Amino acid sequence: MSQGKLLYAQSGGVTAVINATACAVIETARAAKVPVLAARNGILGALREELIDTTKESRSAIAALRHTPGGAFGSCRYKLKSLEQDRARYERLIEVFRAHDIRMFLYNGGNDSADTTLKLAQVSRELGYPLRVVGVPKTVDNDLAVTDCCPGFGSVAKYTAVAVAEASLDVESMYDTSTKVFILEVMGRHAGWIAAAAGLAARADGDPPHLILFPEVPFDEAGFLARVQATVERVGYCTVVASEGLKNRDGAFLSEAGTRDAFGHAQLGGVAPYLADLVRDRLGYKYHWALPDYLQRSARHLASRTDVEQAYAVGKAAVEYALAGHSGVMPVIVRTSDTPYRWKIEPAPLAKIANREKKLPKSFIRRDGYGITAAARRYLEPLIRGEAPPPYAKDGLPAYVRLKNVAVPRKLAQGFAG
Amino acid sequence: MSQGKLLYAQSGGVTAVINATACAVIETARAAKVPVLAARNGILGALREELIDTTKESRSAIAALRHTPGGAFGSCRYKLKSLEQDRARYERLIEVFRAHDIRMFLYNGGNDSADTTLKLAQVSRELGYPLRVVGVPKTVDNDLAVTDCCPGFGSVAKYTAVAVAEASLDVESMYDTSTKVFILEVMGRHAGWIAAAAGLAARADGDPPHLILFPEVPFDEAGFLARVQATVERVGYCTVVASEGLKNRDGAFLSEAGTRDAFGHAQLGGVAPYLADLVRDRLGYKYHWALPDYLQRSARHLASRTDVEQAYAVGKAAVEYALAGHSGVMPVIVRTSDTPYRWKIEPAPLAKIANREKKLPKSFIRRDGYGITAAARRYLEPLIRGEAPPPYAKDGLPAYVRLKNVAVPRKLAQGFAG
Numbered sequence: 099m100s101q102g103k104l105l106y107a108q109s110g111g112v113t114a115v116i117n118a119t120a121c122a123v124i125e126t127a128r129a130a131k132v133p134v135l136a137a138r139n140g141i142l143g144a145l146r147e148e149l150i151d152t153t154k155e156s157r158s159a160i161a162a163l164r165h166t167p168g169g170a171f172g173s174c175r176y177k178l179k180s181l182e183q184d185r186a187r188y189e190r191l192i193e194v195f196r197a198h199d200i201r202m203f204l205y206n207g208g209n210d211s212a213d214t215t216l217k218l219a220q221v222s223r224e225l226g227y228p229l230r231v232v233g234v235p236k237t238v239d240n241d242l243a244v245t246d247c248c249p250g251f252g253s254v255a256k257y258t259a260v261a262v263a264e265a266s267l268d269v270e271s272m273y274d275t276s277t278k279v280f281i282l283e284v285m286g287r288h289a290g291w292i293a294a295a296a297g298l299a300a301r302a303d304g305d306p307p308h309l310i311l312f313p314e315v316p317f318d319e320a321g322f323l324a325r326v327q328a329t330v331e332r333v334g335y336c337t338v339v340a341s342e343g344l345k346n347r348d349g350a351f352l353s354e355a356g357t358r359d360a361f362g363h364a365q366l367g368g369v370a371p372y373l374a375d376l377v378r379d380r381l382g383y384k385y386h387w388a389l390p391d392y393l394q395r396s397a398r399h400l401a402s403r404t405d406v407e408q409a410y411a412v413g414k415a416a417v418e419y420a421l422a423g424h425s426g427v428m429p430v431i432v433r434t435s436d437t438p439y440r441w442k443i444e445p446a447p448l449a450k451i452a453n454r455e456k457k458l459p460k461s462f463i464r465r466d467g468y469g470i471t472a473a474a475r476r477y478l479e480p481l482i483r484g485e486a487p488p489p490y491a492k493d494g495l496p497a498y499v500r501l502k503n504v505a506v507p508r509k510l511a512q513g514f515a516g
Numbered sequence: 517m518s519q520g521k522l523l524y525a526q527s528g529g530v531t532a533v534i535n536a537t538a539c540a541v542i543e544t545a546r547a548a549k550v551p552v553l554a555a556r557n558g559i560l561g562a563l564r565e566e567l568i569d570t571t572k573e574s575r576s577a578i579a580a581l582r583h584t585p586g587g588a589f590g591s592c593r594y595k596l597k598s599l600e601q602d603r604a605r606y607e608r609l610i611e612v613f614r615a616h617d618i619r620m621f622l623y624n625g626g627n628d629s630a631d632t633t634l635k636l637a638q639v640s641r642e643l644g645y646p647l648r649v650v651g652v653p654k655t656v657d658n659d660l661a662v663t664d665c666c667p668g669f670g671s672v673a674k675y676t677a678v679a680v681a682e683a684s685l686d687v688e689s690m691y692d693t694s695t696k697v698f699i700l701e702v703m704g705r706h707a708g709w710i711a712a713a714a715g716l717a718a719r720a721d722g723d724p725p726h727l728i729l730f731p732e733v734p735f736d737e738a739g740f741l742a743r744v745q746a747t748v749e750r751v752g753y754c755t756v757v758a759s760e761g762l763k764n765r766d767g768a769f770l771s772e773a774g775t776r777d778a779f780g781h782a783q784l785g786g787v788a789p790y791l792a793d794l795v796r797d798r799l800g801y802k803y804h805w806a807l808p809d810y811l812q813r814s815a816r817h818l819a820s821r822t823d824v825e826q827a828y829a830v831g832k833a834a835v836e837y838a839l840a841g842h843s844g845v846m847p848v849i850v851r852t853s854d855t856p857y858r859w860k861i862e863p864a865p866l867a868k869i870a871n872r873e874k875k876l877p878k879s880f881i882r883r884d885g886y887g888i889t890a891a892a893r894r895y896l897e898p899l900i901r902g903e904a905p906p907p908y909a910k911d912g913l914p915a916y917v918r919l920k921n922v923a924v925p926r927k928l929a930q931g932f933a934g
Contacts, residue, residue, distance in 0.1 A: 112689045114682075139692045168685030174693040256912055263913060264532075264814040267586030271530045274557040275592040280810065299913065368789065391806035392698065396682040400817060402912060482912035487905065494674055494820060494900035495681060495717065 102201030104420065106152075107137035107144060108236075109207030109214075112169040113250030114257075114398040115409035116236050119206055120170055121163035122413025123234070124152050128160075130421055135198065135506060140174035141205070141214065145187060146514040147194050149506040162499035164410065165488035167398035170501050178214045181221065188221040190514060196227055197509040202420040206234040206413075208242060212428060213452040219426045233428035233448050234416045236409075238395045240291040243454035244446045245430035247481055249412055250395070252405030255295030256482035257397045258284055258339075261390065262299040266306035266337045269386075273335035279326060279377045280337050281387040282307075283370035285394060287343040290314050290458045292394075295478055296339040297470035306337035311369075313343030314458055315467040317352055322373075323380050325468060330383060340369045399496055403484025408441070415443040439480035520619030522838065524570075525555035525562060526654075527625030527632075530587040531668030532675075532816040533827035534654050537624055538588055539581035540831025541652070542570050546578075548839055553616065553924060558592035559623070559632065563605060564932045565612050567924040580917035582828065583906035585816035588919050596632045599639065606639040608932060614645055615927040620838040624652040624831075626660060630846060631870035637844045651846035651866050652834045654827075656813045658709040661872035662864045663848035665899055667830055668813070670823030673713030674900035675815045676702055676757075679808065680717040684724035684755045687804075691753035697744060697795045698755050699805040700725075701788035703812060705761040708732050708876045710812075713896055714757040715888035724755035729787075731761030732876055733885040735770055740791075741798050743886060748801060758787045817914055821902025826859070833861045857898035 106123050108116055120136075127134045136150040137143030143150075150171055152160070163170055178184050195203065205215045212233045222229035235242050240251035262282060269280045286292045290312035297310055308329045311317065329336035344352045353369045370387035377385050408431055415429035427445040434440045462474035470478075488496040524541050526534055538554075545552045554568040555561030561568075568589055570578070581588055596602050613621065623633045633651045640647035653660050658669035680700060687698045704710045708730035715728055726747045729735065747754035762770045771787045788805035795803050826849055833847035845863040852858045880892035888896075906914040 108689070112686055142692065166685070167682050169689030172692060173689045175690070176693055259913060260817055261811050261815075263916065264585050264816060265810040267584070267916065268530055268810045268814040271526070271587030271591045272593070274560065274590060275594055277810075282811075298911070301911070301913075371786065371789075386809050387807075388809035388811050389805075389807045390811060391804050392683040392686045393679050393700075393806050393808060393811075396686040397679075398682060399678055404912075479911055483910070484912065485905075485908055487903075490903055492901070493716070493719070493897055494822075494902065495677060495719075498681065498685065 100199070101132055102199045103133045103135055104202040104204065104417065105135045105137060105144065105195065105200045106204045107140050107206065108169040108171055108173040109140045109205060109211040110173060110175060111238065111395065112173050113236060113238050113395055114167045114253040114401050115249055115406050116206060117163040117166045117168065117170050118406050118409040119234055119236065119249060119413035121160055122410040123204060123417055124160050126414045126417040130417070132421070135200065136171040138503070139172035140176060141178065142174045142176050143172070144191055144194055147508050147510055149198060150503045151506045154504040155501050159499050159501055162497070164406065165398060165486070166498040167396045171503065177210050178217065181217055188217060189225070191218060192222055192225050192227050194510065195229060198506065201228060202230045202232070204232050204234055204416050204420065206236050208237040208239070209451070209453055209455060212448050216426060216448045216452050230420045230423065230425040232416045232420050232424065233451065234412055235428055235430065238285060238292065239289060241289050241456045243451050243456050246433040246441065247431055249405060249409035251291060252402035252408070252481035253397065253400070254285070254292055254394050255298070255478060256402040257394050257400050258292055258296045259298040259482060260400060262296050262307050262337060262339060265388065266299070269335050269337065276384060277386045278330050278335050278383040279385040280335070281370045281373050281385065282337070282339050283342055283387065283389045284339060286313060286341045288313065288455065290341050293339055293341040294458060294462055294470050294474055295482070298475065298478055298482060304333060307339045308333065308336045309338045309468045310470065311338065311340040311344050312458065312463055312467070313341045313345060314463060316347045317344050319376065323376065326377060327381055338373065340373055342369055344369050398488055401486050402482045403486040404481055406486040411443050419445055436476050436480070439483070518617070519550055520617045521551045521553055522620040522622065522835065523553045523555060523562065523613065523618045524622045525558050525624065526587040526589055526591040527558045527623060527629040528591060528593060529656065529813065530591050531654060531656050531813055532585045532671040532819050533667055533824050534624060535581040535584045535586065535588050536824050536827040537652055537654065537667060537831035539578055540828040541622055541835055542578050544832045544835040548835070550839070553618065554589040556921070557590035558594060559596065560592045560594050561590070562609055562612055565926050565928055567616060568921045569924045572922040573919050577917050577919055580915070582824070583816060583904070584916040585814045589921065595628050596635065599635055606635060607643070609636060610640055610643050610645050612928065613647060616924065619646060620648045620650070622650050622652055622834050622838065624654050626655040626657070627869070627871055627873060630866050634844060634866045634870050648838045648841065648843040650834045650838050650842065651869065652830050653846060653848065656703060656710070657707060659707050659874045661869050661874050664851040664859065665849055667823060667827035669709060670820035670826070670899035671815065671818070672703070672710055672813050673716070673896060674820040675812050675818050676710055676714045677716040677900060678818060680714045680725050680755060680757060683806065684717070687753050687755065694802060695804045696748050696753050696801040697803040698753070699788045699791050699803065700755070700757050701760055701805065701807045702757060704731060704759045706731065706873065708759050711757055711759040712876060712880055712888050712892050713900070716893065716896055716900060722751060725757045726751065726754045727756045727886045728888065729756065729758040729762050730876065730881055730885070731759045731763060732881060734765045735762050737794065741794065744795060745799055756791065758791055760787055762787050816906055819904050820900045821904040822899055824904040829861050837863055854894050854898070857901070
């Protein structure tokens with residue numbers, strides 16, 4: 099019996115290294131002579147029967163995915179609901195898979211995707227369609243259960259730590275007559291993993307960042323202002339890193355508590371400008387703030403080599419598991435040693451990962467709430483180690499690849515109702 | 517007669533490569549056996565007699581300045597006024613120079629610094645104190661007259677073009693179900709040089725950035741919104757680059773026309789959130805925006821090699837000019853060929869540079885006002901060519917140097933009144 103084809107789909111917010119995983123999936127499957135299809139725009143492409151034939155791509159184009167950010171086949175924010183509510187959609191997926199002889203499905207995403215993958219395994223069993231489903235971890239949020247860390251996180255962590263170090267050198271040169279408070283807003287709506295990574299920039303006591311504001315610690319306005327003032331008086335300036343998910347004591351996001359625009363709507367986004375206004379109005383210091391937004395999660399030019407290697411390793415393992423007949427699993431990263439840092443890949447049941455969320459441990463946040471502990475540093479530091487810059491073209495820009503993304507001809511008469 | 521000492525000072529906003537100029541100044545002077553002092557926090561350090569003895573720094577520490585962002589000796593925003601208004605300050609500077617046998621003064625800055633340097637030359641002549649003054653160009657704004665480009669600009673230009681390319685790959689992967697409009701706000705209060713550099717990311721027609729908003733082109737709200745909509749309908753998403761200096765038809769900054777904070781103050785900074793609110797309210801598209809602020813001008817990790825080489829070359833030439841007896845000049849970059857790109861350094865009279873401002877030529881802005889021309893690309897592209905990454909430490913962070921900055925003992929009884 100033929101092994102059939104393998105379908106690969108990217109899900110949710112993309113990262114600087116999700117294409118390194120795609121590269122591994124395609125290279126590993128090619129070596130095993132298994133044709134790989136990719137879903138255009140994630141699971142939606144599978145529902146719509148919009149499939150891409152990756153066998154039309156050259157070996158060098160696939161190799162270049164390893165250093166190209168974004169999602170090469172498109173991703174989506176689209177959550178399938180429970181089997182009861184969304185049975186028709188799950189059945190549609192199986193119908194598409196059957197039409198294209200897809201016997202292996204690899205879904206590259208976070209918690210929600212793990213859940214979808216599990217349900218798909220269940221429906222395929224019910225319908226008597228032989229399908230091996232394997233989840234592949236990915237998220238800058240680093241909040242997947244079981245795995246020690248998530249591909250995508252190490253690179254945004256490195257970007258953030260480097261940004262803090264560089265911008266602080268700038269502020270340090272100028273504080274005597276200019277900016278005294280610099281505020282960097284980082285991603286992390288629900289957990290402070292990225293904010294914590296900023297702490298890696300402080301190699302010695304007193305180094306920036308001087309204050310980290312975690313979503314896990316309710317914002318204390320008076321305490322914050324007192325610490326900013328004390329830092330400026332002691333060091334001359336103060337670098338603050340604030341998580342976008344920072345909340346007040348009532349649990350409301352600070353970014354939504356702030357200003358109204360010309361139309362009277364609450365202005366979205368912007369813990370940093372909110373804090374900057376506070377600093378100006380209460381302390382009178384000159385300030386600057388930065389909000390890198392997508393720049394932080396797409397900065398492939400500054401990727402962590404550890405992260406790139408792990409992103410590749412989980413893609414490779416996912417194909418190997420599927421080929422070996424595994425289903426309902428996800429390759430996870432297991433840390434076997436801190437010093438020297440060592441890790442390996444193991445399969446873990448998707449049921450243990452789906453719909454769970456790994457929070458930043460309390461032991462990683464300094465007792466005063468404004469910094470990271472030695473335990474956090476021990477965990478985080480290996481994840482930003484090593485560089486893996488992309489090749490650059492002669493024009494000074496990275497040589498990122500754009501695939502041809504040739505469509506597979508449709509086989510089903512019926513489209514996807516939506 | 518001894519040649520005396522050379523004093524070097526950094527002025528105004530720092531860049532990713534101003535320390536490469538400092539490196540060149542010290543290495544070139546050391547080779548000529550001339551001791552280099554540095555002023556702490558720019559010209560203020562000279563006024564306050566806060567001088568740093570760079571001879572106390574190791575050869576490797578000075579070499580590491582070449583890859584370290586920020587201003588190693590501190591800079592300042594402090595403008596000396598006219599000779600009539602500020603004569604006492606100019607005389608104080610000469611007094612400090614005389615006390616420390618400083619016979620050469622190198623001032624590393626922009627238009628204002630060139631003016632200060634010129635006036636100092638005049639006062640020293642009047643007072644019969646032999647002083648050679650040489651300006652050294654530096655500014656991310658790229659607005660100095662005479663020189664073809666300014667050290668510091670090429671690196672922020674490269675950062676901006678790479679950021680647009682990377683973030684757009686992210687948006688392109690997700691627009692089907694998520695963000696359709698991405699807005700990047702870049703520096704450039706008075707001229708659109710940095711905004712123009714973002715245009716380098718578009719190698720082919722239709723590539724992002726799709727719209728550039730220059731400070732030179734009054735903002736046309738209806739025209740902007742129509743183009744955003746047309747781009748989303750044609751391409752699927754729209755990347756917008758907006759200069760912080762964008763103005764409305766009345767000449768007012770858009771960033772100040774927007775929202776008010778909880779205290780009723782105009783919220784400063786933020787053309788990007790202003791435009792994002794417009795897009796949401798008028799077009800209903802999901803948007804994201806980024807404001808990298810200091811990250812863009814301190815990103816030494818992504819410096820342009822051309823820029824680093826030019827920053828070094830002007831520092832070296834400045835010392836050579838001073839040693840050769842020149843005064844009242846600045847080394848400028850002369851472009852001798854576009855293809856292949858070739859440049860050389862020449863001395864230019866400070867009088868031709870002081871207090872002038874080089875605007876973005878009209879011929880660099882596309883007729884429709886939303887993009888750059890082929891002439892702009894021809895000028896800009898060589899400036900971002902080549903990479904010059906810093907060395908990284910084992911912990912995954914760049915190995916930036918922090919100097920000892922040993923103070924020179926004071927010789928004057930009197931302090932600086934302020």
